[in-house]
Amino acid sequence: APVLYWFRQDLRLADLPALNAAAQAAADSGTTVLPCFILDDASPGEWALGEASQWWLHHSLLSLAEQITAKGGELVVRRGRSDEALAQLASETGAGRVYCSQAYEPWNRELEARVGKQLEAQDVSLHTLPGALLFAPGDILNQSGEAFKVFTPFWRRCRSQLPTDKLAQPPGDGAFAAGVVSGLATDDWDLLPKQWQPSPEWQDMWSPGTSGAARALETFIERALEGYRDDRDKPGVAGTSRLSPHLHWGEISPRQVLATLRAAGTDDLEDDREKFLAELGWREFNQHLLYHFPHIDAQPFKDDFRNMPWQANEEGYRAWCQGRTGYPIVDAGMRELWQTGFMHNRVRMICASFLTKHLLVPWQWGAKWFWDTLVDADLANNSGGWQWVAGCGADASPWFRIFNPVLQGKKFDPDGDYVRRWVPELAALPARHIHDPWDMPPMLLAAEGVELGADYPHPIVDHKEAREMALAAYQERSAGT
Numbered sequence: 001a002p003v004l005y006w007f008r009q010d011l012r013l014a015d016l017p018a019l020n021a022a023a024q025a026a027a028d029s030g031t032t033v034l035p036c037f038i039l040d041d042a043s044p045g046e047w048a049l050g051e052a053s054q055w056w057l058h059h060s061l062l063s064l065a066e067q068i069t070a071k072g073g074e075l076v077v078r079r080g081r082s083d084e085a086l087a088q089l090a091s092e093t094g095a096g097r098v099y100c101s102q103a104y105e106p107w108n109r110e111l112e113a114r115v116g117k118q119l120e121a122q123d124v125s126l127h128t129l130p131g132a133l134l135f136a137p138g139d140i141l142n143q144s145g146e147a148f149k150v151f152t153p154f155w156r157r158c159r160s161q162l163p164t165d166k167l168a169q170p171p172g173d174g175a176f177a178a179g180v181v182s183g184l185a186t187d188d189w190d191l192l193p194k195q196w197q198p199s200p201e202w203q204d205m206w207s208p209g210t211s212g213a214a215r216a217l218e219t220f221i222e223r224a225l226e227g228y229r230d231d232r233d234k235p236g237v238a239g240t241s242r243l244s245p246h247l248h249w250g251e252i253s254p255r256q257v258l259a260t261l262r263a264a265g266t267d268d269l270e271d272d273r274e275k276f277l278a279e280l281g282w283r284e285f286n287q288h289l290l291y292h293f294p295h296i297d298a299q300p301f302k303d304d305f306r307n308m309p310w311q312a313n314e315e316g317y318r319a320w321c322q323g324r325t326g327y328p329i330v331d332a333g334m335r336e337l338w339q340t341g342f343m344h345n346r347v348r349m350i351c352a353s354f355l356t357k358h359l360l361v362p363w364q365w366g367a368k369w370f371w372d373t374l375v376d377a378d379l380a381n382n383s384g385g386w387q388w389v390a391g392c393g394a395d396a397s398p399w400f401r402i403f404n405p406v407l408q409g410k411k412f413d414p415d416g417d418y419v420r421r422w423v424p425e426l427a428a429l430p431a432r433h434i435h436d437p438w439d440m441p442p443m444l445l446a447a448e449g450v451e452l453g454a455d456y457p458h459p460i461v462d463h464k465e466a467r468e469m470a471l472a473a474y475q476e477r478s479a480g481t
Ligand code: FAD
Pocket: 232, 240, 241, 242, 243, 244, 245, 247, 248, 279, 280, 281, 282, 283, 284, 286, 343, 344, 345, 346, 348, 349, 352, 370, 374, 376, 377, 378, 379, 381, 382, 383, 385, 386, 389
């Protein structure tokens, strides 16, 4: 009977300790590894995959299946509740052991426990190993043995002990089983969107799977690592790696990223490399936080924010989702998101700040929209990012830091290239006015073919008034505690 390997958010073959353990166990008993993936909409509850993630998963699974086929095996894809589907697979194949990588979302941890129990009931053992992070949550604790709640000391601790051990090679040819049991045909995965087609920009931008991940990292090291410290904040420049969806799905591990950076001899780019490592550190920090405080997937880390007088502003929320707020940098971000499944980090902060502070819409609404539309939707990073901006996170930006979207635009997109790309109706405006078209004399605006209120919306709120209302709401929250 084969050993089962249950792929989850670890869609790669190299540097995958749980897969190597499965291959070893199989080799020890003269058998092979049967790789499977379960399409499970039920177990994640409210965190079932968004449409952009489903698109990604479809292509990533295709790529994984191809790699497994090239090694003589076959990826079995089934649909159903993971615990039941795995139990079923074990009984069909007679497998006595199931291996998988650990995943840290609260629902995933519950699922692991459920799968373990279900399998145990039929005398099958479940073996879980880490593989998604640089450090297992629980291994990085402060001097009192508790979770860090502040990024800097957390990262200082991690940074001083970054792993240097050699990475495991993928299992060899002949390690995988084929033709043992049947799975769904690709056409029945039902992951591709039915209501919309990814835009040409979207298709050009992404290449799900391990080779796409390796290429993204290579391109980043060649073209953008030098200058990353400054350029990472400029949405009009290709200054970041765009590794986030690859990292989320485990197509590349952070240990592989580290090893590649080391091998590329990037010592002379120390400042840029440190900044990049620190961003991987934020990913690590968010995952560890969610592990220790599982309620922060949808509830504020800071309890007093439960009293925040948010407003169920449906109209404002809709304008925000559609990129029609009248603030060019916000609209550019929201349209980039819709058209590519991605948004630049600086603009994520600006858009999230606008929704939660200018419109006082609960951060959870924005997080949900991001969840559905981002190809890199990741529970820890998304909730962490939103809570950071909204001021209710562990090591958050203070609430009273309310981004002025015009000044943010002028500072980080000074030539207006980013706005021109995503808000084409403003493309003809001079850089000086592209972030505040309402300040431009109407005659000049008209000369560029723009009429506010017709071609592009007037701002849906006034920055100054919104800022005051946000500060007042924050005071009300404090008074209520
Ligand atoms: P790079 O700058 O090249 O960074 C390399 C890697 O480090 C990223 O791929 C990512 O894994 C990690 N990283 C970078 N910045 C951050 C950060 N601020 N927090 C945590 N990890 C980071 N990231 C997601 O992966 N999924 C999300 O769902 C997500 N939602 C967000 C929501 C909001 C409101 C905000 C403000 C940020 C969110 N982020 C999220 C974090 C960040 O915006 C993205 O990780 C980043 O933009 C990805 O681009 P990149 O791969 O080019 O980043």
